Amino acid sequence: MSEPIPPPKPKSHGRLSISASLQPRDLMAPQRVKGAWCAKIVTLFPDAFPGTLGLSLTGKAMDMGLWALETIDLRAFGEGRHRNVDDTPAGGGAGMVLRADVVARALDQAMQGAPRDRARWPIVFLSPRGRPFTQAKAHEWAAAEGLTLLCGRFEGVDQRVIDAYGIEEVSLGDFVMTGGEIAAQAMIDATVRLIPGVLGNMASTEEESFSDGLLEHPQFTKPPVWEGREIPPVLLSGNHGEIAKWRRAEAEALTAARRPDLWAAHQARLVPGERKPRK
Known part of the structure; x- marks a missing residue:
C-alpha cells in the first residue's frame, strides 16, 4: 500500500499562517464580533486568500472582527491517492469538469453551522454564464449573515450539484478567467465595504x-x-x-x-x- 501524499507545508500570509486541513481555514483576526458577517470560499487555491482583502480598510475590519474569511481546500475532498477533483465532460468535449461528489463534500463542510435559508446565507458559483454582479447584489449579500463562494476551474462544475444545493451563479463580467478566485475577492470587497463600521463613513456609499x-x-x-x-x-x-x-x-x-x-x-x-x- 502506497504512502499517502503529505499535506503541503504551511505558507505565510503576513500575519497569517495556514496549513492544509479538512476544516475551513479561518483567516480572520483572533477576535471576532458576535454575529459578524462571514465569507466562506471553496477553492483549489486557498493560498490566494486573503490577498488584497487583508489590506487597507477590509483588512483592518477583519482584524477588528467586523467580518471573517474562511477557505475550504477543495483538493482535500478529492478522490483517490491523487485527490482528483475533476473528470472529462459527459458526452465528450475539451477540458475537465469539477465532480459533483467532490464539490458536495466540500460544500457540506463549508455550510456547517450556516443557515439553510439561502436568503440568510447564499451559496454562489462564480461563473461567466451567471447573472452579472451588481451593486444591488452586493447590498443583498451584505444584508445576509454570510456567503459561501465556490470558485470554479477548468470547464465548470457538474450541473447536478448546482441544482441540488440551490447554488446561484454570478458573473464578474462578460469575459472568461482561469478561475474564480480573483472574482471572489472582487465581490467580497464590494460586499464587505457595505457592512456597518467597515468604511467608517457610510454616507460615502450613498454618493458613489x-x-x-x-x-x-x-x-x-x-x-x-x-x-x-x-x-x-x-x-x-x-x-x-x-x-x-x-x-x-x-x-x-x-x-x-x-x-x-x-x-x-x-x-x-x-x-x-x-x-x-x-x-
Missing part, C-alpha cells in the same frame, strides 16, 4: 457610482489649479445647493454617455414630470 442608478460625478481636490487646469468654480463656491445640482448634472451626463443601459433604466424609473426616480 450605481447607488442611485447613475455613475458617480467627477471628483477634485487640492491644488485648486494644476498644470493650468482649474477645479470647477461651483465646487469652491460654498453653495451646497448649487454643488448638488452640478454633481447631479455631471452624473447624468456621464451615465448617458458611457452607460446607455444604466441611463435607460434610470429614465424608466423617473416619476412623470419629475427628476427623482421611483424607489
